[in-house]
Amino acid sequence: MIVVACPGQGSQTPGFLSPWLEFDGVAEQLAVYSEAAEVDLVRHGTESDADAIRDTRIAQPLIVAASLIAGKLLRERSGRFPDGIAGHSVGELAALVGAGVVSAKDSMRLVGIRGRAMADAAAQTPTGMSAVLGGDEEAVLARLAELGLSPANFNGGGQIVAAGELSALAILAEEPLRGTRVIPLQVAGAFHTSFMAPAVAQLRDAVGGVPSADPRITLWTNRDGSVVESGVTALDYLVDQVSSPVRWDLCMTAFADAGITGLIELTPAGALTGLAKRGLRGVPTVAVKTPEDLDAAVALLNGDAA
Template identity: 50%
Template sequence: MDHSHPGGRLPARPGHRGAVVSDVPAPVALLCPGQGAQRPGFTRAWMQHPVFARRMAELSSATGLDLSHHGTDSDAGTLRDTAVAQPLIVAAGLAAAALLPRSPADLVLAGHSVGEVTAAALAGVLSQGAAVTFVAERGRAMAAAAGLNDTGMSAVLGGDLDEVLTAVSRHGLVAANINGAGQVVAAGPLGGLAALAADPPAAARVRSLQVAGAFHTPHMAPAERALAGPAAALSPADPWVPLLSNADGTVLSDGAEVLRRLVSQVSRQVRWDLCMTTLERLGVRTVVELPPAGALSGLVKRALPGVRVISLRGPDDLDSLSGLFGPAPV
């Protein structure tokens, strides 16, 4: 990323200012993962890069959390805490993006769940400091809402989509994420999730996710209300590059609308399947997933065969970006 751009945001596409034109093809997509992608030690190798380490220290100061420590040394139980996981994931994505000195001429940004905050910051809607401060508030609010009831989330892998959605509803659950590529995330009371696991839809399997509550469901309504105040204090800018919405896969060009959707997103269904449909419509030929990378790359590989997928799992993977982003800074 070019550090001359304020807030660490990606540069505007040549010839465009402020709002973006959604129908201009964007052959490279930068993807920002969401909660559940984190794993113990996932930033350890990245911390050897001075630019990454410096950015993590700066973002730690903005949140009041030692994100450098959490990314390298905290155990799985600590990283399951929403109040830790969400700012850590966003900070790691922003710090890794700082190793990209410039964007391609055509770029589109998309993030899954909390990763949408990472994407919004990289698109210039929020400064990086404002983004991690907001997401720290988001994590605390969602953790508090999760503590009100015994809820969780499980991935339903495979099966017919209609049959999966019927089974999810039958057990008193909500399809919190429709991720495409044969993956739906069910959310709700733990008893309902256990019943779903014991009686999965035909040709599907159910896997419990390491999250602390039923995110992107009405269970998170208290968190949405809690975020209204912090959001009102922010001054969003229009995105500099195409930015996709989890709500419906549309390309957003108005910063205020992006912020409104970031608030409502905590209790609203994530339609990552529609985001991937938009990537295909925009003519994306390469996707690059920021750390903690892997989950979104897998979905794209299954849903969009023929698209080149680069998962940035460690700094050595930056070599795969040759010709896309230029040399990494030192």
Template identity: 50%
Template sequence: MLAIVCPGQGAQKPGFLAPWLELPGVRESLAAYSEAAGIDLIAHGTQSDADTIRDTAVAQPLLVAAGVIAADALGTQYRAGSFASSSAPALLAGHSVGEVTASALAGVLSPEDALRLVAVRSRAMAEAAAAEPTSMAAVVGGVREEVLAAIEAQGLAPANLNSSGQVVAAGAAAAISALAENAPARARVIPLQVAGAFHTRYMEPARSTLAEFAPSLSPADAREDRPLVSNAGGEVLTDGSRYLDLIVQQVAAPVDWEACMRVFAERGVTAILEVNPAGTLTGLAKRELKGTALANLSTPDDLEAARALVAEHAAAEASSASDEEA
């Protein structure tokens, strides 16, 4: 069984869209997505420097557009929203803003509506982050209970449960500094270069803004055999309206990627393909889901290997289904 996963903010790199523009139709697609998002995705994805694309209002639309472009390039059967082929992935998931990408790949939202949504989301989160000094830090290692206790002791919140060995704390910038100075036993605290305390109460104004915008969208349901795995505790669902509601709530609630990976294991996922800009989520899977085949689709040069992985595991799934029927 194959899962396609979509990365979150921080995965973007200067110039990462440039090689994709060499493929037919990509420039035209990015132009349409730029109009929907209200920013020049081509310029930001090819020319802007690291500081510019670190801006939440720029990074998030870039990531959604990049994931859709990469999925489209796999072939018509993987084009955003179709997944018509029997070789389509069985699970789709995204980390934080990656859930918006996943909604487009599953056909819950059109690519243009996904870009409209992420434009509102990113601007609202940037505005909320600017209200007071907040930040985030990854806590790597340690004992989970002790890590959570240390985060709570500083008045912080666990914003991301990324894996058994990594929790991201978020809250007041001074408290993040205090956590770094008083790291939990056998743990490292790594401050992150982000604009604010995402997925915490500090983002409540952004959640309210997104909740007001969401009714303007008309989500469709995902296919029953191609469900989405939500950051909200790994909930598996096909109801498009429910998924959109969870995307809205997620802005001010923790991202539980550890639960998503647990679902992958329970559902028998044998391969994971991460779309552009890839590497973060397959890196977590390498440590947590040992034995699972992994592939990154970051440039057009990765397409051949990605298609081979998809074909191999789709064939294995079909063979397994035939054996069960027999």
């Protein structure tokens, strides 16, 4: 079973869309996606600096658009769909397109609304996120609770992402638990926590009129790593996930239980293949960071990888 993974926020880097614009039709696709998301994707994906693309309103549409472009080219080159798909956080919007649940244009409209709503929610209180690497999980969770922080992402491989007020995150970094390392993340708020409650209501209103179909390939949810059978359910989970923890650890467990034989991470790739090397040891991975990586991804998808 080959699984495609769609990355989440924080994986973007300045200029990462530039090489993809060399392909016929990509500029036109991005124009359509830009209009739907209300973000100039070409400008921000080729010219904007790191600070500009850290803005949630810009970052989320950029990431989903890049995954959609890479996923479409992968399907065209390989002539097939993967066996299963999942997205990390905002990457779930790209995964829904890959699974045939919603159209690319509707996905881009939703990610534009999601990004703006989450940015507005984040602006109400100065918050952020930090990755906690290593340590005993129970001890880490107890420390977060002590500081008034929430576990926003259970990423597997000994990584939990803490989220909450910046003052508490500063204490976590200054006084880390023994055996842990704390790395601040380049995001603008405490995503996947109660701080995002205002964004949930906005996104729920937005998905109300979006047509959906049941997944045509296996689709896993960040909610609990389970397989989603219904398009309507997939959209419901997508909304709830804005203020609930991302259980990527359970997604990787589900991949293993399903007999995963390879994982392909779409653009902007790197974070999820890194987690897979620890959480899915021995499973071949390909990170599609640039168009040059498509050949290796096609080979893995078609069973031709060495």
